Amino acid sequence: MLDKADGHIFTGNVRLVHAVGMHARPAVKLTKLAKKFQAQISVRVAGAAEWINAKSVVKIMAMRAAHGSTIEIKASGSDAEAAVAALVDLIATDFPDEAS
């Protein structure tokens, strides 16, 4: 990925353990969490051509990420590192209900 001059790009990988894949409830939780950060956050299913805005529920749903797929996350901006860590944790812990 191209490094921007205005800051580091932080990245993370996490396996989607949710039994039914990236469906409505996980997608809503993911975008809600992403919106708490200033950083620009993008995600994609590992190997996909296009990066997707992690704050758009429509686009997250359209990824059709299946159970067991690996999600790549990248973020840039002031709180990018924390954002990546938080999203990795959310997905790795299977979108727990108290994550609000």
Added chain:
Amino acid sequence: MQGGATGLAFRGRTASIGFAHGPFVRVDAGTSGERVAGSLVEEALALRGAIDVASGQIAELAAIAGGEAAQILEFQVALLEDEDFIEAIFASIGEGKAADVAWRSALDTQIADYNSAEDEYLKARSSDLADLRDRVINVLRGGEGQTPRIPSGAVVCADDLPPSRFLEIDWSGGGGLALLRGSPTSHVAMLARARGIPMVVQLGAIPGVGATALLDGESATLELDPGAEQVRVFEKRRESHRKSRASARAILRRPTASWRGERIKLFINIQRVDDLEHADAQYADGIGLMRTEFLLTSGLPDEETQFQAYDAVLRWADRRPVTIRTFDAGGDKPVPGFTMDGEANPFLGVRGLRLCLARPDIFTVQLRALARAAVRGNLKVMFPMVTSADELEAGRKLFAEIVQRLQADGIAAMLPELGIMVEVPAAALAIASFKASFFSIGSNDLAQYALACDRSNGALAPLMDPLHPALLELIARTAEHGRRAGISVSLCGDMASDPRFIPALLNCGLRELSVNASALAQIKQTIDRLSSGGGLG
């Protein structure tokens, strides 16, 4: 309603069990009326305003409904707050489209996309989007909450019904939902089940308009303008359902089933991880059969994908036993790239454990995942379609080597208890030759092989008698061997989920049964009745 006359009857699919008898109300969501578009700025403001009003309405509904309904509506709210999505709509207004046209076209694109998904769950989400589309358009057209009044206890009929419309209807007086399309996995079906509102979907075309209707969620039927006799029969079904459901639910909560003083363990069969979401699953003594063929639906799964699925079930089960069956492909379950092509008689061909032993490349991946999962809970592994003791030993040898290799690499793994499915008559007859830790009788295949009847051939249905003495003899021999040798024996075929066969199975000596989650309450109740000397009721 004329006494004696027979009204129209339709059959669909069950989405929520229950009974409703009441006025018949069609609520087709006709978004009628045209709207005159204003300037670009006016249109943008109109849409912004409509989105705000719709957000408010949904938030209000969510607050009233709470719980699961609120979570469902959250998806709609998230959509309205999706800037990427909304900005694109404003952009097309900027290009001269009217607010309602731009909104509708964006939503329709999404809906078409979801409808084309293969996944039934995703398909069902399209009704949530249609709900949101119509709500915003309704506001844009100046109509607010102009929903027709629905009388209490009505059988509501629609093409499909969005969740927010379901929540706007007053269900406190009962009633039911009859959908011409719809899906049992839709959000509205989840809401109906949670509220105990009977619901039947996929009724197809209903030509007639009726005054009253009978909706039976159990047999998935809708009867319009029923005659007196239809009503009498319906009310009888409703009453017996009510009684048996109430007592079955109460029995479900009791810790164990017992018969003649002996404990009867009741496990559940699952096809996939989501089956654990069934409300009754928690009352099971464990998982008696987890099929793993679902993992083969989209190509051959890697080790990690498998491990995650097994681990999820073990975590759910906590300390309760979980019996996972290795891939049972072949027969009527062909898998591209795995099963043999061109077998003249696949049911007598290379299937089950035979196939896995022939394809160690694929089997090894599954055994690695199972060996790693074994340290995470009370795992038992069973091989399907075993004919001779040598096959079990070959599987065990491969499994043990895999465990050793994992441990040598510093990966936590262990060899779980190994058992076999008893579904080949030869295995039942030579049961003592198997050094298995447990046996699970697959009565569907055992019946097909013992009776020489293809179970999918409807012409042979009268011969496919699960109570055939030969089949009961094979079951009893297996149970008797288990009793003498101190090895657990269960039965996980369809017989166990059918109350009519329970007395015979208990009399054969079986003390462990594995049933579908939806049958758990009924089977527990059946055992309870038999135990207290009653009949099947």
